Amino acid sequence: MTASDPASAAELQQEIEQTREHLGQTVDELAAKADVKSRAQAKTADVKSRARAKTADVKSRARAKTAEVKSRARVKTAEVKRKAADASGQVRRSQVVQRRWPLAAVAAGVILIGSIAVWRRRKT
Secondary structure (H helix, E strand, C coil), rough: CCCHHHHHHHHHHHHHHHHHHHHHHHHHHHHHHHCCHHHHHHHHHHHHHHHHHHHHHHCCCCCCCHHHHHHHHHHHHHHHHHHHHHHHHHHHHHHHHHHHHHHHHHHHHHHHHHHHHHHHHCCC
């Protein structure tokens, strides 16, 4: 095959086109690497996107934790109220018993005095 052969000329032309394409892609890649401003903007956009996602995740977890804490607080509040009511009832019952002792003592005294009076009358 000689250089003037049409098949080899077509092959050379095709090889030249492929080389030009490859060179063009390489130049584009180098230009993109050299474009610091657009790379910084892309990085900024990526960081913002990840920050928004993380913020949304943290907010979601905070809401869930808040709901859990509120639920526990309601349960504990109800438990404390129930215990307070039980203690209050015990105190009231204790106070009633304490108030009954003087009354019982007076009643016993009246009955004793009445019994003594009746006994003396029958003796005479």
